[in-house]
Amino acid sequence: MTIDVLLTIAIDVAFFAVLGFTLLDYLRHRERVRLVIVLVFLSVSVLLAAAPVRAVVPALGQILAFLSLPALLAQPVLVLWLASFVRPLPRLAMPAALGAFLVLTGGIVVLILLVPRTTGGASQSAAQSPALALFSLALIAYFLVLEGAAAVAFGVAAKARAGASRSRLITAAIATALFGAALAVLLGAGLALTPGSDASTTINLVARAIALVSALGYLAAFVPPRAVRRLSQQGIVYDFVRDLNAMPTPASIQEVWQLLERAALHASDAARVEAVLEGETPAVGAGARRVSFPFNSSRWPEGRLELDLAANLLFLDDDVELVGLLVDRAVRSAEREAFLSEREDLIGELQAASAAKSDFLAAMSHELRTPLNAIIGFSELLTEGDGEAEDAATVRSYAEHIHGSGLHLLELVNDVLDLARVEAGRIDLKPIRFDVDALVRQTVASVQPLADNKQLRIVLDLSDVAIEADPSRIRQIVLNLLSNAVKFTGAGGEIRVALAADGNDRITLSVADTGHGIPAADLERIFEAFQQADAADMKTRHEGTGLGLALTRQLVEAHGGTIGVTSEVGVGSTFTVRLPTRRPIDLSAEVPSLPEGRAGVLVIEDDPAAQELLRLHLEGAGYGVVVTASGEQALAWLTKMRPDAVILDILLPDLDGWEVLQRLKGDPTTRSIPVMVVSVVDDRQLGLALGAIDYLVKPVSRELLLEAIGRLTFTTKVRTRTVTVLIVDADPGVAAAYRRALEPEGFTVIHAHDAATGRRLAVEDKPDLILLDAMLPDVDGFELTAELRRDPATSTIPIWLTAPGGLAQEAKARLNGDVQGVLVKGDDALDSLRGWLETGKRSSRPGPVVATQPA
């Protein structure tokens, strides 16, 4: 075998391998594009296969030889078709190509029929026939034009793209051009050279080689093997990561998204790339496809990268994978930046808080020392000494100093405590309705002596207004503002106090003085603890805690109000407080609806932990739960809401539970809603007297709670919905009797003949009540009772035993509280049962209650 032959075989094998590869790829992905690629290679393979096949199966080989030229002719058309996937071609292009193909194929047929074969079977040299020569030229032209056109199409498409797409399309263009060249060479050689000559063979080989290279080019362009794709992907990811790392820290997160968008654009060459953090985006245009890459980030739950791609884009799979990688990296980077910047902010805040705390402590130390000075000093004078007793008047005077300073100290300490509590949100406001003007007058009277000392005039301009607020706290506010005014106003000045309603359910209180004013820079600072105007200079530091305004603001805001100040240095200051006249419960707000299809419970409880616990237990048992912390709000809601039961705490921030209970029971529209008190306050008598159906003292176990609620909702159910009664009795007559009695009243009766069925039905149908014959054939009624009680699925269903002659004492003892009562068989039994069902009354520890007289 010569080198030539070996090489030829090698190239052919390689070519078939490529064909096989593309075929596999198509079979895996079933995309039309990939099919076209397979056909492109197939069309060439026919020619290559002809010779080897002829050696093995001559007939088939001959057929292939015939088909090889048409097949080859088809190749440019197929390539042009392939190009159309990447870039729309002029409308006439494909039809023209197809036309040319048909013409030429027809020409071949004609030639084969007309031109006689020379002996030997080989085709003649073109030189021997002018028709052949012309035809061959036509063929060359055909190939060159079409392949050229396709190559140009790829090239132009490449220009319009970027990154991987561009390189691949350029590869495709080159491959196409190469192939055209190879074919041209081959055909030209076929024309000009003698078949079999050395030159011919060499050219053949060269042409084959070019064809193979071109095939590989196509492969790289359209069906790159995984390994190749990986390489190019890795390159893009590498560059991206490098650029990410090159960003300064802390980078703006915006920059990360911009980097991502650029990289994604390069990797996919989409028409639109956008990193969307939240919300909707306009719909994608016609003819385009949107691919969305979710961030999967808890920080940006709706975050995604959106790519709008032209449909028919060739390289979709790889783009998706790659962009996914980029998005993942970018999101992680962005999250980290966000975290770092948050951490910095947090550290800043902590440092500021720590500094504030230190300042506070230093200021406290300073403040406390003043009253302590008098307390320790005077008491030392009294207790030390050379035994020389002071006279009584002196002793008394010293004691008064000590007492006075002690009170001052107490005031300081209380203020600090108040401030801490208000800031922690734990101040206990006790709002009542009272007249503000009266309170203001009282407070003014208390500072009048101080004002008189300095010859200050206090002018009042008060309207008659009442508000719902905590009067002692309002007094605190007014007193603080007044004493500040007195303190900071020089002798002979004036303080003006005004009070008016402002029409929007609010009142405005203002205290204006003609004191030395507050510099603009300090207007905000004075409301902070221990900050006084110019405190840093110590120049104008005044007696007093410096907590006053801080506490005042907290108290105002705790009432839902606002406080502000205007001031001009040398002229005076005006402090203005606005307060709502009513507790800010939005009574017009939407009443929440109870969940459908379940028993609904309204929980009135202000402690969040208790709220959670109750919700957990109740929802876990299948109840629908609505929670409020406010008695007022609950009352407002209950005018529209109809829960099956209400759970009420006594200790509530606005109204206390007793008040709520009274109002509920006093109102005919809400009277019938059963209320159960769950509170630390242990006053069952009062609760029941006011109308609560049940009273549980915290802490309450889940079982107790659910049992109690079960009773409450049962009662409501009896009044409003169908009660299902399970009768477990071997005697069908008995069952029928109960049915006759109960069904007309709206009860649903189900019947079990024996214990086993009874147990099953109890679990499956969850009846509201079980009537159990104490004398069942298979299982002892008591035992069944015990079993039903033990099984959590049935343990809360009330059970009545029926027994013909009542039960003996020891039998009752055995029951031990497991049943609601015992029905003695007879007509009256039904009455007592009905009666019990209507009232739903149960003692808190159900015990056997023997009903009425035997029939």
Place this chain on the structure above:
Amino acid sequence: MTNESRVILAVEDEPRNAALLDAILSRAGYRLTVADGVGAARAWLEDGSPDLILLDRHLPDGDGLDLIPEIRGSGRLGGVPILLVSASVLPQDVEAAMAAGCDGFLPKPVRVKPLVDEVRRLLADEVDEVDAKLAD
């Protein structure tokens, strides 16, 4: 020189604190004059000649320390010992006081014995100085 004849000026605005100083020092035999602010102190010092000044810092019309350069600067009062009695007890406050020229510092709450001892010490120094001057 008896204690009685010594003139001590206390610059203190809180009446109770002033009363305390007076109670402590009068028990030790000294007499106290009280000025309730920087302005009042200045006014008094125009004519008065104290043997000792007890100074508080936080006064309604200024920081007591501001008086010191004025006192030191005036030739007549230049050598008068100044004892700071103050609730500003942080290290930086004490430093500021000493740097301003105080001869002593007592933190509030003030204790009887330390106050009396300091006063005695500072007055004795003065006596020594005066004696020294007389001796020249």
